[in-house]
Amino acid sequence: MRFSEQFESRFAEMLTHYPTKRSVLVPTLLYAQDESGSLSDEVIKEIAGRLELTELEVRNVISYYSMLTTHPRGKYNVQVCTNIACLLRGADELFEHCEKKFGVKHKGTTADGLFSLEEVECIGACSWAPAVQVNYDFHENLTTEKLDNVLDEYRRK
Amino acid sequence: MAELVSHPDEVRVVSRRFGQGATNLDRYLELDGYKAVQKALTMQPDAIVNEVKNSGLRGRGGAGFNTGMKWSFVPKQSAKPKYVLCNGDESEPGTCKDRLIFEHDPHAVIEGTVIAGLAVGSHTGYIYIRGEYRYLLEIMQKAIADAYARGFLGKNIFGSGYDFDVYWHGGAGAYEVGEESALMESLEGKRGIPRIRPPFPAVVGLWGGPTVINNAETLASIPHILLGGADWYANLGPPKNGGTRLFCLSGHLKRPGVYELPMGYNLKKMIYDVGGGIPGGRKLKAVVPGGSSTPLMTPDEIDVPMDFDSMMKAGSMLGSGGVVVLDDTTCMVKFALRIMKFYQHESCGWCIPCREGTDWLKKTLIRFHSGGGLKKDIDNILYLSQNMLGRTFCPLGDAAAMPTISIVKKFRQEFEDHLEGQPCAFEKESKIEQLPVLA
Numbered sequence: 001m002r003f004s005e006q007f008e009s010r011f012a013e014m015l016t017h018y019p020t021k022r023s024v025l026v027p028t029l030l031y032a033q034d035e036s037g038s039l040s041d042e043v044i045k046e047i048a049g050r051l052e053l054t055e056l057e058v059r060n061v062i063s064y065y066s067m068l069t070t071h072p073r074g075k076y077n078v079q080v081c082t083n084i085a086c087l088l089r090g091a092d093e094l095f096e097h098c099e100k101k102f103g104v105k106h107k108g109t110t111a112d113g114l115f116s117l118e119e120v121e122c123i124g125a126c127s128w129a130p131a132v133q134v135n136y137d138f139h140e141n142l143t144t145e146k147l148d149n150v151l152d153e154y155r156r157k
Numbered sequence: 158m159a160e161l162v163s164h165p166d167e168v169r170v171v172s173r174r175f176g177q178g179a180t181n182l183d184r185y186l187e188l189d190g191y192k193a194v195q196k197a198l199t200m201q202p203d204a205i206v207n208e209v210k211n212s213g214l215r216g217r218g219g220a221g222f223n224t225g226m227k228w229s230f231v232p233k234q235s236a237k238p239k240y241v242l243c244n245g246d247e248s249e250p251g252t253c254k255d256r257l258i259f260e261h262d263p264h265a266v267i268e269g270t271v272i273a274g275l276a277v278g279s280h281t282g283y284i285y286i287r288g289e290y291r292y293l294l295e296i297m298q299k300a301i302a303d304a305y306a307r308g309f310l311g312k313n314i315f316g317s318g319y320d321f322d323v324y325w326h327g328g329a330g331a332y333e334v335g336e337e338s339a340l341m342e343s344l345e346g347k348r349g350i351p352r353i354r355p356p357f358p359a360v361v362g363l364w365g366g367p368t369v370i371n372n373a374e375t376l377a378s379i380p381h382i383l384l385g386g387a388d389w390y391a392n393l394g395p396p397k398n399g400g401t402r403l404f405c406l407s408g409h410l411k412r413p414g415v416y417e418l419p420m421g422y423n424l425k426k427m428i429y430d431v432g433g434g435i436p437g438g439r440k441l442k443a444v445v446p447g448g449s450s451t452p453l454m455t456p457d458e459i460d461v462p463m464d465f466d467s468m469m470k471a472g473s474m475l476g477s478g479g480v481v482v483l484d485d486t487t488c489m490v491k492f493a494l495r496i497m498k499f500y501q502h503e504s505c506g507w508c509i510p511c512r513e514g515t516d517w518l519k520k521t522l523i524r525f526h527s528g529g530g531l532k533k534d535i536d537n538i539l540y541l542s543q544n545m546l547g548r549t550f551c552p553l554g555d556a557a558a559m560p561t562i563s564i565v566k567k568f569r570q571e572f573e574d575h576l577e578g579q580p581c582a583f584e585k586e587s588k589i590e591q592l593p594v595l596a
Contacts, residue, residue, distance in 0.1 A: 017283075017324040019238075019364050025346035027327040030288055051346075064348040064505070067288045067330030083250040084449055085407035085481050087495050121332065121499055122250040122449075123289050126407035126479060127414045128159055136291035140159065 001046040003035055011050075021051045025061055029068055038072040066120070074109040074116035076154045078102075079133040082119050085126035090143070094130055095119055097144045101151070114155065159257060162414030164431045168393060170381050170401045171374060172417040175261040180296055182303040185264040191309055193380035197272045198317045205276040209379065211387035213399025218244055218335070218372035219448060219477040221465035224379075228369055230359035231277040237366035239279035241270050242344065242358075245286040245293075245373045246328055246335040249448035250499060251479025254403035254415050255373040259286065259293035262377060263300035269376030271314070271321050272383060277369055281322050284373075285344060288329040297325050332503035336551045337370040339505070350507045351551035374403060374478075394420030398464035402478050406432040409439070409484035421462040428459065428482055439484040443567070447476020449496050450556030452563035453483075473563075488583035489568040490575055493561055494522035500557035511554035514545040518561065528578045535572045539565050 003011075010031065014024040025047070032043050039062055048058045062068045078098060082091040098117050102110050109116040125131030128140035132147060139150045161176050169175075179185045197205055210225025231239060243266060247255040258266060270282040284301075286294045301323055304310045312320050326344055328334055334343040338352035341363050362368020378400060382390045391399040398420040404427060407413045411433030418427065424446060428434065435441055441456045446463070451474040461471045468475040483492065501515035518541055521534055542558035542565075549555070565572060574582060 017326075020345065022346035023326075023344060026329050026343060027288075030327060030329045061346065061348055065288070065329035065331050066502075082495070083499055084445065084492065084495055085251055085479075087492075088408040088481070088483060088487065121502060122248055122252075124247050124253045124256045124287070125159070126251050126253045126481070127405050128253075129407055129413070133289060136289075138159070138292075 001042050003032065007031055007035060022053060025051060025053070025058070026065065029058075029062060029065075033068060039068060039070050044070075072109075075114050076134050077116045077118060078151070079118045079120040079123065081121070081123045081125065081129075081131050081133070083122040085122070086130040089129040091130040093144060094132065094142060094147055097147065101148075115151070159253070159260065160414065161257075162412065162416060164416050166422070166426075166431060167417050168401050168419050169417050170385075170390075170393070171258065171262075171265070171377050171403060172415075173381070174265065175257060177261070179262050179264065180260075180300065182264065182300070182307065185262075189384060190264055190380075191268055191315075193383040194268050194271050194275075194309075195315055196383055197275050198315060198319065200275075202276050202278060205272065205383070208387045209276070209382060212382045212390040213387075213394065213397055214375065214378055214382060214390065215398065215465055216372055217374035217378070217402065217478070219249065219450075219474075221475060224371060224375055227359065227371070228273065228276050230357065231279075231367045231369060232360065233278065235367050237364070238281060239274075239277055239366055240363045240368040241273045241277070241279050241282040242337075242340065242363060242368055242370045243270050243282065243284040243373055243376050244335060244337065244340055244370055245284060245290070246331075246340060246343075247290075247373070248287060248332040248335050249450065249477045249479060250496075251405060251407060251445055251448045251481045252477040253405045253407075254478055256290060256293060257403070257415055258373050258377050259290065259297060263293075263297050264304065265377040265380055266297075266373050267300060267304055267310070267323055269371075269379035270323055271310070272379050273369055273371060273376060274321050275319065277367070279367075279369070280320050281324075283324050283326050283344060283363075285326045285328060285334075285340060287334075288327055291327070294325060294327045301325055332499075333505045333551070333553060336553065339551060340370065341368065348505065350505050351549075351553075353550055395462060395464050395467070398466060402463070402475075404431075404463070405479045406482070407479070408445075408482040409435050409487075410482050411436045418463075421464040421467065424454075424459045424461050424463050424480070427463065427480060432480075432482065435482070435484045437484075439486060441482065442485045442487055443483045443489070443564075445479070445481035445483070445560070447474050448479040449481075449499065450474075450552070450559060451476040452559050453567065454563075455567050474559075486583060488526070488581050489564050489571045490522065490526045491581065491583070493564040494519070494526050496560050497522050497557060500553065504553060504557075508549035508551075508554060510545045510548040511557065514541050514554065515557050517541055518557070525572065525575055526581060528575060528580055530572065530575050532573075532576060535565060535569065538572075
């Protein structure tokens with residue numbers, strides 16, 4: 001199991017931040033997932049070993065956090081917020097538009113592996129609703145047309 | 158990058174450096190940055206605590222507890238290290254203010270964290286930022302590194318002989334972690350399950366050490382209080398509600414956005430004047446005054462000052478500053494359902510009233526909204542909600558129950574209108590899959 005140099009240096013630095021090794025677990029899992037796409041058995045084993053935890057303890061934490069996943073997602077994870085502020089400004093339409101466009105439901109991935117769709121809870125973009133997060137990038141004040149343009153740009157990348 | 162807005166009634170304290178390039182350390186220093194912490198280094202810890210206490214600053218996360226008072230609960234002597242923990246897990250629906258602070262003024266949060274540390278005799282601070290805010294975590298990582306490089310953090314800060322370390326920490330998606338005890342669990346690398354209190358974190362917190370936990374906006378307010386003085390800050394708002402607040406206006410408004418207004422600003426004025434009122438000539442139906450967990454208010458209830466005490470008296474809460482405005486095209490049953498769906502998703506499952514209550518309420522509301530509601534469900538929703546109140550380790554159960562109770566009580570007729578298989582009057586066809594009718 002190999003992670004990038006950046007991952008390793010950050011991991012080593014983080015271990016110096018806390019009195020216990022275990023404290024680095026949550027951010028480390030997310031950084032590991034960013035590099036390997038999902039938290040596979042191999043990744044879990046590796047991190048559990050490094051932090052002197054059982055694999056079960058690591059899985060127990062993974063299942064709690066909504067951003068962590070053991071299943072691979074598409075290259076671009078399209079997260080449509082449908083919580084109250086976005087709901088009032090057309091989030092349902094955006095989500096349905098994505099469902100049709102991608103031909104997948106919540107947590108589904110397109111056949112080419114490019115896009116995943118996820119209905120998510122409040123992402124902190126209430127005053128700029130409706131909003132969508134693609135991986136870590138925010139896209140706000142959206143309409144279906146604007147969202148199409150945003151997604152086309154990702155497709156072209 | 159989130160858009161910035163402005164209004165003549167704004168009083169800029171926390172947002173003073175927004176849009177001024179203050180993520181750059183030199184620019185921050187030009188804008189009076191790190192002056193407050195140097196002042197604090199010359200003060201006795203008790204004097205800092207008293208200054209903050211007298212400023213009337215109350216927790217901006219939503220609970221509204223006097224910040225100086227909270228600090229004063231930390232024991233002077235402790236065998237275990239003391240900690241300061243900045244809560245940047247902003248996830249209360251309707252709230253998007255900490256995001257702007259991290260984006261535009263990260264050093265203010267660091268400075269506030271150090272001052273809190275000086276006040277309680279701690280040498281270590283953590284700044285926890287939710288996982289979705291990756292770009293803000295990166296801004297914070299750079300800000301912390303820059304401050305270390307200048308000797309503002311680490312050993313012997315500002316040549317004072319006092320050591321103080323600040324570390325960043327990223328989350329991975331969990332509303333519940335915004336609750337202080339769950340936040341500590343998460344930082345310790347565990348599931349974000351709340352701890353029973355007492356003991357309170359001020360006595361037994363991170364790794365068993367006394368811990369001060371403050372919201373990012375609270376900590377970002379601290380340097381301004383130390384520089385401007387407690388009296389100045391206290392006088393910005395009504396008695397016992399010092400200062401200003403970042404109000405996040407969203408929903409059916411002409412000019413949504415995050416505005417910094419004095420505490421006690423009139424809610425009606427906030428909606429119609431600052432937020433520009435309701436677009437399209439439609440009418441106001443309800444307001445969520447302080448994030449999704451606060452009881453909703455009807456148009457005849459909104460002529461109130463937005464401070465902690467007045468809002469409590471008005472039967473709601475000031476909460477986290479998330480003002481969500483609903484116009485008359487909104488189906489209140491659907492709105493109640495969306496709120497419950499959120500809490501059901503976020504309930505950690507530790508306390509049974511919350512775990513079971515949110516699940517049953519969600520199922521009932523789904524069925525109700527799709528036309529399968531029974532008359533007795535209406536009272537059942539109230540009964541279930543009321544039995545969640547105060548029966549859980551953390552306030553998530555209350556947060557789910559309070560808006561639900563207010564919606565059923567204030568908009569009961571809309572629930573009646575959904576009965577006997579009648580489709581939702583606000584939608585051509587109900588889009589939510591119908592569950593079997595449970596007798």
